[in-house]
Amino acid sequence: MGITIQEASRVSGLSTHTLRYYERIGLIHEVGRDSGGRRSYTRPDLDWLDFLTKLRTTGMPIAEMCRYAELRRRGPATAAERRRMLEIHRARVLERIAQLSEDLSILDYKIDLYHAMENS
């Protein structure tokens, strides 16, 4: 019914080690098992992993992701709180982009200086 941890690893881009680690710390809740006790990842699992990965790559700390995951498990009653978490995170991402853009211009300036040096 589901796919193996190996396939889930390929699809998600996370190592099998990381998949087990994420489950252990509660980021992924109780992945289904096959007859032999092996993990079997379903579509919803993969979608969730995808979203988790986006939170990670945008710099959300694991601890905060765990909190989000826990709220999610508690159901619809926690929707407003989860939204607030995402809004706060969104603001951080925006700020990070702004900071990077600003620093980028310093980089450009420095690179220009080097060009000028080389052509003088």
Next chain:
Amino acid sequence: MGITIQEASRVSGLSTHTLRYYERIGLIHEVGRDSGGRRSYTRPDLDWLDFLTKLRTTGMPIAEMCRYAELRRRGPATAAERRRMLEIHRARVLERIAQLSEDLSILDYKIDLYHAMENS
């Protein structure tokens, strides 16, 4: 002539520990000392720290910064190589900004979904 490590810390935004650490690993080269052997930071030191900080906040690994610092110490002959390093780093920063912007839209989408849930 220069300022104390405490003042340099305040100006640069780096802890005194980090300032000593940066010096130890060769990121900052031989900061001057006062009569009592205490560090004395001058304007060029602070400018360099400022630039280092920009490299760090844009995600350049310490090891790479050390390499850049070493090239810088070797003088003008290494200018072209330093420029290349900055250009490569610049490309990474651009890519990071693009990635963050993309992930941001997923975040926006999710937040919208939560709003829709709350208003239904």
Next chain:
DNA sequence: CTGCATGTTGAAGTGCACTTCAAGTCAAGC
């Protein structure tokens, strides 16, 4: 001249996010 804050050093410790290890289980191919 005596505290005491601030400085110095090398070495050890910390926190985060994994990653590797050790020891065992299970299923498919020969």
Next chain:
DNA sequence: GCTTGACTTGAAGTGCACTTCAACATGCAG
């Protein structure tokens, strides 16, 4: 039935970027 390879677990290890510690030195206030 036996090997092989992927899977399982808990525990220990890794890499990065600092941070803290321990032990000692210096300089200024009272």
